Amino acid sequence: MPSIQTPPGRILHLEMENFKSYKGHQLVGPFKDFTAIIGPNGAGKSNLMDAISFVLGVRTGQLRGSQLKDLIYAFDDREKEQRGRRAFVRLVYLLDDGTELRFTRTITSSGGSEYRIDNRVVNWEEYNGKLRSIGILVKAQYEELEEKKASAEEKAALIYQKKKTIGAEKLKKAQKEEAEKHLKLQDELANEDVDAEKDKIKDVMSKLEKFEHEALKRKVEQAKYLKEIAQREKKIAERSSSLGNT
Numbered sequence: 001m002p003s004i005q006t007p008p009g010r011i012l013h014l015e016m017e018n019f020k021s022y023k024g025h026q027l028v029g030p031f032k033d034f035t036a037i038i039g040p041n042g043a044g045k046s047n048l049m050d051a052i053s054f055v056l057g058v059r060t061g062q063l064r065g066s067q068l069k070d071l072i073y074a075f076d077d078r079e080k081e082q083r084g085r086r087a088f089v090r091l092v093y094l095l096d097d098g099t100e101l102r103f104t105r106t107i108t109s110s111g112g113s114e115y116r117i118d119n120r121v122v123n124w125e126e127y128n129g130k131l132r133s134i135g136i137l138v139k140a141q142y143e144e145l146e147e148k149k150a151s152a153e154e155k156a157a158l159i160y161q162k163k164k165t166i167g168a169e170k171l172k173k174a175q176k177e178e179a180e181k182h183l184k185l186q187d188e189l190a191n192e193d194v195d196a197e198k199d200k201i202k203d204v205m206s207k208l209e210k211f212e213h214e215a216l217k218r219k220v221e222q223a224k225y226l227k228e229i230a231q232r233e234k235k236i237a238e239r240s241s242s243l244g245n246t
Contacts (some may be wrong), residue, residue: 004118008093008096008134008135009093009094009096009134010032010033010054010093010094011029011030011031011091011092011094012029012030012031012091012093012094012100013027013028013029013030013031013053013090014027014028014029014031014048014051014055014089014090015028015089015090015092015094016028016051016085016088016090016093017087017088018072018073018085018086018087018123019047019051019054019071019072019073019087019088019089020044020047020050020051020072020073021044021047022044022051022073023074024072028048029227031093037049043196046149047235049149050064051089051090052072052089053076054071054089054105055089055090055091055103055104055105056091056103056131056136057105057115057124057127057131067111068111068112068113069107070170071083071087071107071125072087072107073087085109086106086107086108086109087106088104088105088106088109089104089105090102090103090104091103091104093134095134100224101117101118101130101134102116102117102119103115103116103117103130103131104116104117104119115127119132138192138245158231161182173244175186215225219243
C-alpha cells in the first residue's frame with residue numbers, strides 16, 4: 001500500500017440527496033479536525049461513510065450495491081418512485097488557506113455517474129486528478145477506511161459479547177442470590193413456626209399448672225369443710241343420745 005499523504009485541509013460538511021437511507025436533502029456537518037460519528041444501529045453511520053466513499057469515486061460494488069441505482073433512497077413504491085429519480089453527494093472540502101472546494105457526484109436518471117468540481121461538470125480523470133492534487137488517494141484511503149471500519153466492528157462485537165457475558169453472569173448471580181434469599185426466608189418462617197408452637201405449649205403448661213394449684217387448694221378447703229361437718233354431726237348425735245336417756 002502506498003504511503004498516505006496528509007491532505008492540506010479537511011472535510012467541512014457533506015450534502016446528500018436521496019442517497020441510501022438519507023431521504024431528501026440532508027446536510028451533515030460542519031466536521032472538525034477530529035469528528036466521531038455515533039448512534040444506534042440503523043441510524044445511518046455506515047451509510048454516511050458510504051456517502052464519503054461514493055463522492056470520492058469508490059465503485060458501487062464496494063458500497064454494498066450491485067448498481068448505482070441501488071444507492072438511491074428506496075421509496076415504498078420502488079418502480080414508480082425510482083423511475084427518473086436522481087441522487088447526489090456533495091463534499092465541501094476546506095483547504096488550509098480557507099479556500100473551499102466542492103466535489104459532487106450524482107447518480108443520473110439513466111443510472112450513470114456525473115462528476116462536478118465547484119459545479120463544473122468534469123470527467124472522472126479530472127475529478128480524480130483534483131482529489132490526488134490535494135493528497136486524497138481514493139483507493140488507499142478507502143482501503144485504510146475499510147480496515148479501520150472492520151477493526152471497529154470487530155472491537156464492537158467483542159465489547160458486545162463481553163457485555164452480554166457479563167450480563168448473563170450478573171443475571172445468574174442475581175438468580176442465585178434470590179434463591180438463597182428465598183430459602184433463608186423459608187427457614188426463618190419454619191423457625192418462627194416452631195418457636196411459636198413452643199411458646200403456645202409453655203402458655204398451656206403454665207395455665208395447667210395454675211389450674212392444678214387451684215384444684216389442690218380447693219381440695220384442701222373441701223376436706224376442711226367435710227371435717228367440720230363430721231364434727232358437728234357427731235355433736236348432734238351425742239346430744240340426741242343424752243336426751244333419750246333422760
